[in-house]
């Protein structure tokens with residue numbers, strides 16, 4: 001269940017009173033420790049003891065070494081099966097904390113309190129937890145729902161603009177795959193900032209939650225959430241391997257441009273709709289220079305995508321603004337043409 005928190009966090013306090021937890025472990029990174037933890041602790045009312053678990057900020061921390069450290073700390077602190085983990089942070093914290101909690105002693109309870117736009121609208125919802133392995137993202141993980149998700153939009157007030165814009169890309173994607181009105185509301189925002197974005201968070205959360213409820217294990221409709229992510233993830237991985245990491249939402253923005261064009265080349269989307277999408281995404285996101293990336297390197301990554309079956313590249317594309325298709329196998333020539341279209 002997703003709850004938007006009041007300023008006094010009363011719903012969180014009710015949840016803590018109604019359940020019989022033995023102890024609380026709050027997972028933060030250095031930034032959410034500084035900016036969000038004081039707000040949580042200032043409002044949290046509980047007689048239970050709690051411990052703060054802090055990791056360094058950043059995707060590089062989302063690995064098995066960090067998970068191992070956290071499992072060891074939980075063991076040393078004698079966390080039992082009735083312990084509760086509170087994940088207070090962005091997608092790295094909710095993915096990592098969810099993974100650690102869902103595997104420790106075969107699973108203890110956890111809740112997510114997302115603090116980035118991306119985690120509020122996307123990462124904290126849907127029950128996917130996980131860590132990266134080698135340079136592959138989210139290779140090891142579980143499908144486990146948090147007990148609850150509590151959203152406090154005012155946490156966004158301290159979030160850097162680039163991070164806000166990164167989360168906004170997933171919101172645009174939600175509109176494109178499922179809700180034309182949401183997309184239109186978003187592209188009519190003049191200036192991206194916390195105040196203008198907050199009123200649209202709920203609509204984005206609802207789209208994600210609705211899709212997940214219909215298909216938790218990603219057998220069909222959940223795949224539509226992967227629109228923009230096939231080429232997007234390949235660009236994200238190549239930027240990372242060249243020592244120029246970009247934010248996930250920046251890669252998704254490039255992925256939306258490429259996969260809208262690909263949808264058009266594949267005869268699914270009208271030229272006019274593709275143009276509207278591309279022009280609007282370009283308004284917000286800088287062009288990523290992928291001129292040094294070779295087609296074969298991009299293809300190698302596309303072929304390794306988790307969505308593929310039988311070595312065929314499976315795309316989730318658009319057949320209209322607000323209408324998506326999944327399991328679409330695109331023609332190789334159109335993929336190459338799409339990459340050269342983006343490079344221009």
Ligand code: NAD
Pocket residue numbers: 029030031032035036057058059062089090091092093095115116117118119122123124125126127128129137138155156157158159160163166248
């Ligand atoms: P993140 O967790 O790294 O947070 C981004 C940065 O913002 C970090 O430096 C963090 O310390 C800082 N920060 C967080 N909240 C803040 C606040 N309120 N004020 C100031 N700074 C703050 O990144 P993210 O963009 O939230 O999430 C990306 C991760 O989410 C990736 O690992 C991605 O794979 C994952 N993800 C998971 C799912 C899923 O379904 N499980 C979906 C999408 C993304």
Ligand code: ZN
Pocket residue numbers: 170229248252
């Ligand atoms: Zn994403």
